[in-house]
Amino acid sequence: MNRYKKYLKRLLILFASLVLLIIAFLIYNYRPYSSGNPPAIPKGRGYDKVRSCKGSPANPRPISINGSPYHPYLACTNSATMHVDAYASGAHPRGGPLGIHPNVISYAHGAFGGECACVAFDSKGNIVAVFGSFNEFALLLLSPYNLKTLAKISLPGRKSNRSLNIRRIMNDTSGGAYFFLDNKDRAVLVDANQDLKIIAQVRQNDHVQFEIVQKYALADLLERYNGPDDAITAVLPDWENRYWFVSRLGMIGVFNPNTGNTAAICLDKEEIQNSFVIDRYGAYIVSDHAMYGIRIDSVTDQPSIAWRETYERASLRKTGSLTPGSGTTPTLLGEKYVAIADNADPRIHILVYRREMDFSGNRLICKAPVFEAGKSTTDNSLIGVGNSLIVENNYGYDLFTNMQCGRTGAGGVARVDFSEETGKAEVVWCNPIISQTTVPKVSLQNGLVYVYAKDPSAGRGIDAYYLSAIDFETGETQFEILTGTGVSYDNNWAPITLGPDNSAYIGVLRGLVKVFDRKLP
Secondary structure, three states, rough: OHHHHHHHHHHEEEEEHHHHHHHHHHHHOOOOOOOOEEEOOOOOOOEEEEEEEEOOOOOOOOOOOOOOOOOOOOOOOOOOEEEOOOOOEHHHHHHHHOOOOOEEEEEEEEOOOOOEEEEOOOOOOOOEEEEEOOEEEEEEEEOOOOOOEEEEEEEEOHHHOOOOHHHHHHOOOOOOOOEEOOOOOOOEOOOOOOOEEEEEEEEOOEEEEEEEEEEEEEEHHHHHOOOHHHOOEEEOOOOOEEEEEEEEEEEEEEEEOOOOOEEEEEOOOOOOOOEEEEEOOEEEEEOOOOEEEEEEOOOOOOOEEEEEEEOOOOOOOOOOOOOOOOOOOOOEEOOOOOEEOOOOOOOOOEEEOOOOOOOOOOEEEEEOOOOOOOOOOOOOEEEOOEEEEEEOOOOOOHHHOOOOOOOOOOOOOOEEEOOOOEEEEEEEEEEEEOOOOOEOOOEEEEEEEEEEEEEEOOOOOOOEEEEEEEEEEOEEEEEEEEEEEEEEHHOOOOOHHHHHHHOEEEOOOEEEEEEEEEOOO
Protein backbone atom coordinates (compact mmCIF):
# COMPACT_ATOMS: atom_id res chain seq x y z
CA MET A 1 0.00 0.00 0.00
CA ASN A 2 2.85 2.39 0.83
CA ARG A 3 4.34 1.71 -2.57
CA TYR A 4 1.10 2.75 -4.30
CA LYS A 5 0.93 5.91 -2.18
CA LYS A 6 4.48 6.69 -3.23
CA TYR A 7 3.60 6.32 -6.92
CA LEU A 8 0.42 8.39 -6.45
CA LYS A 9 2.42 11.16 -4.80
CA ARG A 10 4.89 11.21 -7.70
CA LEU A 11 2.02 11.30 -10.17
CA LEU A 12 0.41 14.26 -8.37
CA ILE A 13 3.74 16.11 -8.30
CA LEU A 14 4.18 15.45 -12.02
CA PHE A 15 0.66 16.67 -12.75
CA ALA A 16 1.13 19.83 -10.67
CA SER A 17 4.42 20.54 -12.43
CA LEU A 18 2.74 20.16 -15.80
CA VAL A 19 -0.05 22.57 -14.79
CA LEU A 20 2.49 25.14 -13.60
CA LEU A 21 4.47 24.73 -16.81
CA ILE A 22 1.35 25.38 -18.91
CA ILE A 23 0.44 28.43 -16.82
CA ALA A 24 3.97 29.80 -17.21
CA PHE A 25 3.79 29.17 -20.96
CA LEU A 26 0.50 31.03 -21.21
CA ILE A 27 1.76 34.01 -19.23
CA TYR A 28 5.01 34.22 -21.20
CA ASN A 29 3.49 33.81 -24.64
CA TYR A 30 0.25 35.73 -24.34
CA ARG A 31 0.22 38.92 -26.38
CA PRO A 32 -2.95 41.06 -26.17
CA TYR A 33 -4.24 42.98 -29.14
CA SER A 34 -2.88 46.49 -29.48
CA SER A 35 -4.22 49.16 -31.80
CA GLY A 36 -6.48 46.58 -33.44
CA ASN A 37 -3.58 44.52 -34.74
CA PRO A 38 -3.52 40.78 -34.07
CA PRO A 39 -0.78 39.45 -31.78
CA ALA A 40 2.25 37.90 -33.44
CA ILE A 41 3.49 34.45 -32.53
CA PRO A 42 6.59 34.81 -30.30
CA LYS A 43 9.72 33.93 -32.29
CA GLY A 44 10.96 31.41 -29.76
CA ARG A 45 14.28 30.40 -28.21
CA GLY A 46 17.33 30.69 -30.42
CA TYR A 47 15.68 32.78 -33.14
CA ASP A 48 18.61 35.20 -33.25
CA LYS A 49 21.13 32.33 -33.43
CA VAL A 50 20.01 30.78 -36.74
CA ARG A 51 20.11 32.03 -40.31
CA SER A 52 17.02 33.93 -41.39
CA CYS A 53 17.46 33.06 -45.09
CA LYS A 54 19.29 30.43 -47.08
CA GLY A 55 19.88 30.16 -50.81
CA SER A 56 19.03 32.91 -53.26
CA PRO A 57 15.91 34.29 -55.00
CA ALA A 58 14.41 31.94 -57.58
CA ASN A 59 13.81 32.64 -61.23
CA PRO A 60 10.26 31.64 -62.26
CA ARG A 61 10.11 28.53 -64.44
CA PRO A 62 6.40 28.09 -65.28
CA ILE A 63 4.99 24.59 -65.66
CA SER A 64 3.09 24.37 -68.94
CA ILE A 65 0.13 22.18 -68.13
CA ASN A 66 -3.59 22.63 -67.71
CA GLY A 67 -4.90 22.59 -64.17
CA SER A 68 -7.86 20.63 -62.85
CA PRO A 69 -11.22 21.14 -64.62
CA TYR A 70 -13.70 23.80 -63.56
CA HIS A 71 -16.08 22.65 -60.83
CA PRO A 72 -19.44 24.50 -60.95
CA TYR A 73 -20.07 24.30 -57.19
CA LEU A 74 -16.62 25.15 -55.83
CA ALA A 75 -15.28 28.68 -55.39
CA CYS A 76 -13.30 29.80 -58.44
CA THR A 77 -10.38 30.98 -56.32
CA ASN A 78 -7.91 28.10 -56.84
CA SER A 79 -8.02 27.68 -53.06
CA ALA A 80 -11.45 26.19 -52.39
CA THR A 81 -10.22 23.15 -50.43
CA MET A 82 -7.25 22.09 -48.33
CA HIS A 83 -5.81 20.40 -51.43
CA VAL A 84 -6.64 23.32 -53.82
CA ASP A 85 -9.47 21.68 -55.80
CA ALA A 86 -11.82 18.68 -56.13
CA TYR A 87 -8.96 16.67 -57.68
CA ALA A 88 -6.67 17.29 -54.67
CA SER A 89 -4.00 18.27 -57.16
CA GLY A 90 -2.04 20.44 -54.72
CA ALA A 91 -1.17 22.56 -57.78
CA HIS A 92 -1.89 26.31 -57.58
CA PRO A 93 -2.15 28.14 -60.95
CA ARG A 94 -0.98 31.27 -59.13
CA GLY A 95 2.50 32.16 -57.94
CA GLY A 96 4.17 32.23 -54.55
CA PRO A 97 7.15 33.87 -52.86
CA LEU A 98 10.36 33.95 -54.90
CA GLY A 99 12.60 34.80 -51.96
CA ILE A 100 13.04 38.46 -53.00
CA HIS A 101 13.46 40.58 -49.84
CA PRO A 102 11.32 38.04 -47.94
CA ASN A 103 9.15 39.10 -45.06
CA VAL A 104 7.25 37.08 -42.43
CA ILE A 105 4.26 38.05 -40.33
CA SER A 106 2.24 35.81 -38.03
CA TYR A 107 -1.06 35.64 -36.20
CA ALA A 108 -1.38 34.04 -32.76
CA HIS A 109 -4.91 32.96 -32.02
CA GLY A 110 -5.34 32.78 -28.27
CA ALA A 111 -2.85 32.12 -25.52
CA PHE A 112 -2.40 28.43 -26.25
CA GLY A 113 -3.08 26.45 -29.41
CA GLY A 114 -5.09 27.90 -32.26
CA GLU A 115 -3.68 26.13 -35.32
CA CYS A 116 -5.27 27.09 -38.64
CA ALA A 117 -5.90 23.56 -39.85
CA CYS A 118 -7.27 24.55 -43.26
CA VAL A 119 -7.00 27.80 -45.24
CA ALA A 120 -9.05 28.88 -48.25
CA PHE A 121 -9.57 32.17 -50.11
CA ASP A 122 -12.87 33.76 -51.07
CA SER A 123 -13.57 35.80 -54.21
CA LYS A 124 -12.60 39.04 -52.41
CA GLY A 125 -9.17 37.66 -51.53
CA ASN A 126 -9.93 37.24 -47.84
CA ILE A 127 -8.85 34.19 -45.86
CA VAL A 128 -11.43 31.69 -44.63
CA ALA A 129 -9.90 29.28 -42.13
CA VAL A 130 -10.92 26.66 -39.62
CA PHE A 131 -8.81 26.83 -36.50
CA GLY A 132 -8.68 24.50 -33.55
CA SER A 133 -7.18 24.54 -30.09
CA PHE A 134 -7.53 22.35 -27.02
CA ASN A 135 -10.64 24.23 -25.92
CA GLU A 136 -12.12 25.82 -29.05
CA PHE A 137 -13.01 25.22 -32.70
CA ALA A 138 -14.08 28.09 -34.95
CA LEU A 139 -14.38 29.41 -38.48
CA LEU A 140 -12.47 32.65 -39.12
CA LEU A 141 -12.48 35.35 -41.76
CA LEU A 142 -9.05 37.01 -41.83
CA SER A 143 -7.53 39.93 -43.67
CA PRO A 144 -4.72 38.74 -45.98
CA TYR A 145 -2.81 41.96 -45.31
CA ASN A 146 -2.26 41.79 -41.56
CA LEU A 147 -4.13 38.56 -40.63
CA LYS A 148 -6.60 40.55 -38.54
CA THR A 149 -9.86 38.78 -37.66
CA LEU A 150 -12.78 40.17 -39.67
CA ALA A 151 -15.40 37.66 -38.55
CA LYS A 152 -15.64 34.56 -36.40
CA ILE A 153 -18.20 31.88 -35.64
CA SER A 154 -17.67 29.21 -33.01
CA LEU A 155 -18.07 25.53 -33.88
CA PRO A 156 -18.97 22.69 -31.51
CA GLY A 157 -16.07 21.12 -29.67
CA ARG A 158 -15.01 17.59 -30.54
CA LYS A 159 -15.36 14.65 -28.16
CA SER A 160 -11.63 14.03 -28.43
CA ASN A 161 -10.91 17.45 -26.90
CA ARG A 162 -12.81 16.47 -23.79
CA SER A 163 -10.67 13.35 -23.37
CA LEU A 164 -7.53 15.35 -22.44
CA ASN A 165 -5.62 12.71 -24.44
CA ILE A 166 -3.17 14.70 -26.58
CA ARG A 167 -2.58 11.86 -29.05
CA ARG A 168 -6.29 11.33 -29.56
CA ILE A 169 -6.88 15.07 -29.98
CA MET A 170 -4.09 15.56 -32.51
CA ASN A 171 -5.08 12.46 -34.52
CA ASP A 172 -8.72 13.54 -34.82
CA THR A 173 -9.44 14.78 -38.36
CA SER A 174 -13.14 15.54 -37.73
CA GLY A 175 -14.91 18.73 -36.66
CA GLY A 176 -14.72 20.76 -39.87
CA ALA A 177 -11.04 20.85 -40.83
CA TYR A 178 -11.85 19.40 -44.27
CA PHE A 179 -14.26 22.17 -45.27
CA PHE A 180 -14.68 23.73 -48.69
CA LEU A 181 -15.82 27.07 -50.13
CA ASP A 182 -18.72 26.84 -52.57
CA ASN A 183 -19.46 28.98 -55.62
CA LYS A 184 -21.16 31.58 -53.39
CA ASP A 185 -18.17 32.00 -51.05
CA ARG A 186 -19.95 29.98 -48.38
CA ALA A 187 -18.04 27.61 -46.11
CA VAL A 188 -19.50 24.10 -46.13
CA LEU A 189 -18.49 21.72 -43.35
CA VAL A 190 -19.67 18.98 -41.03
CA ASP A 191 -19.12 19.96 -37.41
CA ALA A 192 -18.51 17.86 -34.31
CA ASN A 193 -22.29 17.48 -33.78
CA GLN A 194 -22.45 15.84 -37.23
CA ASP A 195 -24.43 18.76 -38.66
CA LEU A 196 -23.71 19.72 -42.25
CA LYS A 197 -23.60 23.51 -42.15
CA ILE A 198 -23.52 26.10 -44.90
CA ILE A 199 -22.07 29.31 -43.48
CA ALA A 200 -22.34 32.56 -45.42
CA GLN A 201 -20.68 35.94 -45.03
CA VAL A 202 -23.32 38.56 -44.28
CA ARG A 203 -22.57 42.28 -44.24
CA GLN A 204 -23.95 44.20 -41.25
CA ASN A 205 -23.43 47.97 -41.55
CA ASP A 206 -19.65 48.42 -41.72
CA HIS A 207 -18.58 44.87 -40.87
CA VAL A 208 -19.02 41.27 -41.98
CA GLN A 209 -20.26 38.40 -39.87
CA PHE A 210 -20.80 34.69 -40.41
CA GLU A 211 -24.31 33.32 -40.50
CA ILE A 212 -25.48 29.70 -40.73
CA VAL A 213 -27.90 29.78 -43.65
CA GLN A 214 -28.59 26.04 -43.88
CA LYS A 215 -28.11 23.11 -41.52
CA TYR A 216 -28.73 19.41 -42.08
CA ALA A 217 -28.49 16.86 -39.28
CA LEU A 218 -26.53 13.71 -40.14
CA ALA A 219 -26.03 12.30 -36.64
CA ASP A 220 -28.91 9.81 -36.86
CA LEU A 221 -27.64 8.41 -40.15
CA LEU A 222 -24.14 8.06 -38.74
CA GLU A 223 -25.31 6.37 -35.55
CA ARG A 224 -27.51 3.98 -37.52
CA TYR A 225 -24.44 2.64 -39.33
CA ASN A 226 -21.63 2.93 -36.80
CA GLY A 227 -22.93 4.00 -33.41
CA PRO A 228 -22.24 7.17 -31.41
CA ASP A 229 -18.44 7.00 -31.54
CA ASP A 230 -18.07 7.67 -35.25
CA ALA A 231 -17.50 11.13 -36.77
CA ILE A 232 -17.72 12.62 -40.26
CA THR A 233 -14.33 13.88 -41.40
CA ALA A 234 -14.73 15.38 -44.90
CA VAL A 235 -17.35 16.74 -47.30
CA LEU A 236 -17.25 17.70 -51.01
CA PRO A 237 -19.84 18.59 -53.65
CA ASP A 238 -20.23 16.70 -56.91
CA TRP A 239 -21.11 18.17 -60.31
CA GLU A 240 -24.85 17.97 -59.44
CA ASN A 241 -24.36 19.81 -56.11
CA ARG A 242 -24.95 16.72 -53.99
CA TYR A 243 -22.85 16.68 -50.83
CA TRP A 244 -20.67 13.59 -50.43
CA PHE A 245 -19.15 12.86 -47.03
CA VAL A 246 -17.06 10.17 -45.33
CA SER A 247 -16.65 9.11 -41.72
CA ARG A 248 -13.72 7.81 -39.74
CA LEU A 249 -15.25 4.33 -39.34
CA GLY A 250 -15.89 3.83 -43.04
CA MET A 251 -19.28 5.33 -43.87
CA ILE A 252 -19.65 6.90 -47.34
CA GLY A 253 -22.74 9.07 -47.64
CA VAL A 254 -24.50 11.43 -50.03
CA PHE A 255 -26.98 14.18 -49.17
CA ASN A 256 -29.01 15.85 -51.90
CA PRO A 257 -30.19 19.30 -50.70
CA ASN A 258 -32.58 19.58 -53.65
CA THR A 259 -34.58 16.45 -52.79
CA GLY A 260 -33.66 15.87 -49.15
CA ASN A 261 -32.46 12.35 -50.03
CA THR A 262 -29.73 10.91 -47.84
CA ALA A 263 -28.11 7.57 -48.65
CA ALA A 264 -25.00 5.76 -47.49
CA ILE A 265 -22.92 2.60 -47.52
CA CYS A 266 -20.39 1.45 -44.96
CA LEU A 267 -17.10 -0.35 -45.46
CA ASP A 268 -16.59 -3.42 -43.33
CA LYS A 269 -14.06 -2.80 -40.54
CA GLU A 270 -12.13 -0.18 -42.53
CA GLU A 271 -11.22 3.37 -41.51
CA ILE A 272 -11.17 6.56 -43.59
CA GLN A 273 -8.93 9.10 -41.89
CA ASN A 274 -8.36 11.50 -44.77
CA SER A 275 -10.37 13.41 -47.33
CA PHE A 276 -11.41 12.15 -50.76
CA VAL A 277 -11.66 13.40 -54.35
CA ILE A 278 -14.46 13.69 -56.85
CA ASP A 279 -15.00 14.07 -60.59
CA ARG A 280 -18.03 14.05 -62.90
CA TYR A 281 -18.46 10.30 -62.57
CA GLY A 282 -18.14 9.67 -58.84
CA ALA A 283 -15.87 9.77 -55.82
CA TYR A 284 -12.49 8.15 -55.13
CA ILE A 285 -11.79 7.16 -51.57
CA VAL A 286 -8.91 5.40 -49.84
CA SER A 287 -9.47 3.45 -46.64
CA ASP A 288 -6.79 1.93 -44.44
CA HIS A 289 -7.13 -1.25 -46.53
CA ALA A 290 -8.09 -0.40 -50.11
CA MET A 291 -8.62 2.15 -52.85
CA TYR A 292 -12.24 2.63 -54.05
CA GLY A 293 -14.14 4.07 -56.97
CA ILE A 294 -17.68 4.98 -55.84
CA ARG A 295 -20.49 5.65 -58.33
CA ILE A 296 -23.94 7.04 -57.60
CA ASP A 297 -27.45 6.23 -58.79
CA SER A 298 -28.74 9.42 -60.41
CA VAL A 299 -32.34 8.71 -59.30
CA THR A 300 -31.99 7.47 -55.72
CA ASP A 301 -28.65 9.18 -54.90
CA GLN A 302 -27.48 5.80 -53.55
CA PRO A 303 -23.67 5.36 -53.63
CA SER A 304 -22.22 1.96 -54.51
CA ILE A 305 -18.77 0.46 -54.96
CA ALA A 306 -17.77 0.38 -58.65
CA TRP A 307 -14.28 -0.99 -57.99
CA ARG A 308 -11.93 -1.85 -55.14
CA GLU A 309 -8.16 -2.36 -55.16
CA THR A 310 -6.25 -3.51 -52.09
CA TYR A 311 -2.70 -2.31 -51.48
CA GLU A 312 0.21 -3.20 -49.19
CA ARG A 313 -0.13 -1.86 -45.67
CA ALA A 314 2.20 -1.80 -42.69
CA SER A 315 2.19 -4.61 -40.16
CA LEU A 316 2.03 -1.96 -37.41
CA ARG A 317 1.29 1.76 -37.42
CA LYS A 318 4.45 3.62 -38.36
CA THR A 319 5.56 6.73 -36.52
CA GLY A 320 4.38 9.49 -38.82
CA SER A 321 1.07 7.93 -39.89
CA LEU A 322 -2.38 7.68 -38.30
CA THR A 323 -3.05 4.05 -39.25
CA PRO A 324 -1.16 1.10 -40.77
CA GLY A 325 -2.89 1.96 -44.06
CA SER A 326 -2.45 4.70 -46.64
CA GLY A 327 -2.35 8.23 -45.29
CA THR A 328 -2.95 10.01 -48.58
CA THR A 329 -6.03 11.75 -49.80
CA PRO A 330 -6.17 10.39 -53.41
CA THR A 331 -5.01 12.63 -56.25
CA LEU A 332 -6.73 12.69 -59.66
CA LEU A 333 -4.69 13.28 -62.81
CA GLY A 334 -6.30 14.11 -66.14
CA GLU A 335 -9.36 12.07 -67.11
CA LYS A 336 -8.05 8.56 -66.42
CA TYR A 337 -5.79 8.29 -63.39
CA VAL A 338 -5.91 8.32 -59.60
CA ALA A 339 -2.81 8.07 -57.42
CA ILE A 340 -2.08 7.27 -53.78
CA ALA A 341 0.83 6.10 -51.67
CA ASP A 342 0.51 2.77 -49.88
CA ASN A 343 2.10 2.11 -46.48
CA ALA A 344 4.13 -0.98 -47.28
CA ASP A 345 7.01 -2.38 -45.26
CA PRO A 346 9.85 -1.56 -45.49
CA ARG A 347 9.26 1.20 -48.12
CA ILE A 348 6.13 2.88 -49.35
CA HIS A 349 5.18 2.93 -53.03
CA ILE A 350 3.51 5.45 -55.28
CA LEU A 351 0.56 3.69 -56.94
CA VAL A 352 -1.22 4.92 -60.07
CA TYR A 353 -4.56 3.35 -61.09
CA ARG A 354 -6.99 3.64 -63.98
CA ARG A 355 -10.02 5.25 -62.40
CA GLU A 356 -12.83 4.85 -64.96
CA MET A 357 -15.84 3.27 -63.24
CA ASP A 358 -16.48 0.71 -66.03
CA PHE A 359 -12.86 -0.11 -66.85
CA SER A 360 -12.10 -3.84 -67.09
CA GLY A 361 -8.60 -5.22 -66.73
CA ASN A 362 -5.63 -4.49 -64.50
CA ARG A 363 -6.23 -1.07 -62.92
CA LEU A 364 -2.75 -0.72 -61.42
CA ILE A 365 -0.63 1.04 -64.03
CA CYS A 366 2.62 1.33 -62.12
CA LYS A 367 4.25 1.14 -58.72
CA ALA A 368 7.39 2.95 -57.54
CA PRO A 369 9.16 2.56 -54.16
CA VAL A 370 10.32 5.77 -52.47
CA PHE A 371 12.54 6.79 -49.54
CA GLU A 372 14.82 4.74 -47.33
CA ALA A 373 13.85 1.26 -46.22
CA GLY A 374 12.56 1.27 -42.64
CA LYS A 375 12.10 5.06 -42.69
CA SER A 376 9.28 5.58 -45.13
CA THR A 377 5.68 6.74 -44.74
CA THR A 378 3.49 9.64 -45.79
CA ASP A 379 0.27 10.95 -44.28
CA ASN A 380 -0.24 13.79 -46.76
CA SER A 381 -1.80 13.96 -50.20
CA LEU A 382 0.44 13.76 -53.26
CA ILE A 383 0.88 16.75 -55.57
CA GLY A 384 -0.23 15.86 -59.10
CA VAL A 385 1.10 17.67 -62.18
CA GLY A 386 0.53 15.95 -65.52
CA ASN A 387 2.24 12.56 -65.18
CA SER A 388 4.36 13.72 -62.24
CA LEU A 389 3.70 13.20 -58.53
CA ILE A 390 5.39 14.84 -55.56
CA VAL A 391 5.52 12.89 -52.28
CA GLU A 392 6.74 13.96 -48.84
CA ASN A 393 8.21 11.60 -46.24
CA ASN A 394 6.59 12.00 -42.82
CA TYR A 395 8.34 9.08 -41.15
CA GLY A 396 9.50 9.73 -37.58
CA TYR A 397 7.13 12.58 -36.73
CA ASP A 398 5.36 11.76 -33.49
CA LEU A 399 3.27 14.12 -31.35
CA PHE A 400 4.55 17.69 -31.41
CA THR A 401 5.30 17.33 -27.69
CA ASN A 402 7.89 14.68 -28.60
CA MET A 403 9.47 16.57 -31.50
CA GLN A 404 11.23 19.38 -29.67
CA CYS A 405 14.86 20.16 -28.76
CA GLY A 406 16.13 19.36 -32.24
CA ARG A 407 14.34 16.07 -32.79
CA THR A 408 13.13 15.68 -36.39
CA GLY A 409 11.56 13.22 -38.77
CA ALA A 410 13.51 11.21 -41.38
CA GLY A 411 12.99 13.70 -44.19
CA GLY A 412 12.77 13.49 -47.94
CA VAL A 413 10.64 14.96 -50.76
CA ALA A 414 10.58 13.07 -54.06
CA ARG A 415 9.22 13.46 -57.57
CA VAL A 416 7.95 10.36 -59.37
CA ASP A 417 7.04 10.33 -63.08
CA PHE A 418 4.93 7.56 -64.62
CA SER A 419 3.94 6.33 -68.07
CA GLU A 420 0.94 4.17 -68.93
CA GLU A 421 2.59 3.15 -72.21
CA THR A 422 5.59 1.59 -70.47
CA GLY A 423 3.80 0.68 -67.26
CA LYS A 424 6.72 2.11 -65.30
CA ALA A 425 7.25 4.82 -62.72
CA GLU A 426 10.62 6.21 -61.72
CA VAL A 427 12.00 8.57 -59.11
CA VAL A 428 13.20 11.67 -61.00
CA TRP A 429 14.74 13.29 -57.92
CA CYS A 430 14.71 13.00 -54.15
CA ASN A 431 15.56 16.02 -52.01
CA PRO A 432 16.66 15.12 -48.43
CA ILE A 433 14.98 18.19 -46.93
CA ILE A 434 13.07 17.47 -43.69
CA SER A 435 9.48 18.53 -44.25
CA GLN A 436 7.91 16.72 -41.33
CA THR A 437 4.16 17.14 -41.72
CA THR A 438 2.98 19.95 -43.97
CA VAL A 439 0.59 19.53 -46.90
CA PRO A 440 2.94 20.73 -49.70
CA LYS A 441 1.93 22.73 -52.77
CA VAL A 442 3.37 23.58 -56.18
CA SER A 443 2.99 26.83 -58.11
CA LEU A 444 2.36 26.25 -61.82
CA GLN A 445 3.18 29.92 -62.40
CA ASN A 446 6.75 29.79 -61.07
CA GLY A 447 7.60 26.06 -60.96
CA LEU A 448 8.40 25.90 -57.23
CA VAL A 449 7.34 23.19 -54.80
CA TYR A 450 6.71 24.72 -51.36
CA VAL A 451 7.33 22.68 -48.21
CA TYR A 452 7.74 23.57 -44.54
CA ALA A 453 11.12 22.37 -43.33
CA LYS A 454 12.75 21.86 -39.98
CA ASP A 455 16.52 22.38 -39.83
CA PRO A 456 18.32 19.89 -37.56
CA SER A 457 21.63 21.68 -38.13
CA ALA A 458 20.51 24.65 -36.04
CA GLY A 459 22.19 22.96 -33.08
CA ARG A 460 21.88 23.65 -29.36
CA GLY A 461 18.44 22.00 -29.35
CA ILE A 462 16.93 24.87 -31.35
CA ASP A 463 13.85 24.03 -33.41
CA ALA A 464 14.03 26.26 -36.49
CA TYR A 465 11.27 26.19 -39.13
CA TYR A 466 11.55 27.42 -42.73
CA LEU A 467 9.30 27.92 -45.73
CA SER A 468 11.39 26.16 -48.36
CA ALA A 469 11.10 26.25 -52.16
CA ILE A 470 12.25 23.32 -54.33
CA ASP A 471 12.68 23.54 -58.10
CA PHE A 472 10.08 21.24 -59.69
CA GLU A 473 12.39 20.29 -62.57
CA THR A 474 15.68 19.69 -60.77
CA GLY A 475 14.69 18.96 -57.17
CA GLU A 476 17.22 21.50 -55.87
CA THR A 477 16.32 23.70 -52.91
CA GLN A 478 16.21 27.30 -54.17
CA PHE A 479 15.76 29.16 -50.89
CA GLU A 480 14.58 28.79 -47.30
CA ILE A 481 12.98 31.55 -45.23
CA LEU A 482 12.94 31.33 -41.43
CA THR A 483 9.44 31.69 -40.00
CA GLY A 484 10.27 31.18 -36.33
CA THR A 485 11.68 28.86 -33.70
CA GLY A 486 10.12 26.76 -30.98
CA VAL A 487 7.03 24.60 -30.61
CA SER A 488 4.65 27.42 -31.59
CA TYR A 489 5.94 27.16 -35.17
CA ASP A 490 5.52 23.40 -35.48
CA ASN A 491 3.26 22.78 -38.46
CA ASN A 492 1.52 19.63 -37.14
CA TRP A 493 -0.17 18.53 -40.43
CA ALA A 494 -1.62 21.88 -41.53
CA PRO A 495 -1.31 22.91 -45.21
CA ILE A 496 0.64 25.51 -47.11
CA THR A 497 -1.74 27.66 -49.17
CA LEU A 498 -0.73 30.10 -51.91
CA GLY A 499 -2.84 33.26 -51.87
CA PRO A 500 -3.97 35.52 -54.71
CA ASP A 501 -1.31 38.00 -53.53
CA ASN A 502 1.45 35.43 -54.32
CA SER A 503 2.10 34.93 -50.61
CA ALA A 504 2.40 31.59 -48.82
CA TYR A 505 0.26 30.92 -45.75
CA ILE A 506 1.22 28.17 -43.32
CA GLY A 507 -0.85 26.83 -40.44
CA VAL A 508 1.22 26.36 -37.28
CA LEU A 509 0.38 25.29 -33.73
CA ARG A 510 -0.19 28.86 -32.48
CA GLY A 511 -2.03 30.17 -35.52
CA LEU A 512 -1.05 31.27 -39.02
CA VAL A 513 2.15 32.47 -40.71
CA LYS A 514 2.39 34.54 -43.90
CA VAL A 515 5.57 34.65 -46.03
CA PHE A 516 5.81 37.14 -48.89
CA ASP A 517 8.23 39.08 -51.06
CA ARG A 518 8.57 42.64 -49.81
CA LYS A 519 8.56 45.42 -52.39
CA LEU A 520 11.20 47.99 -51.60
CA PRO A 521 10.61 51.68 -52.39
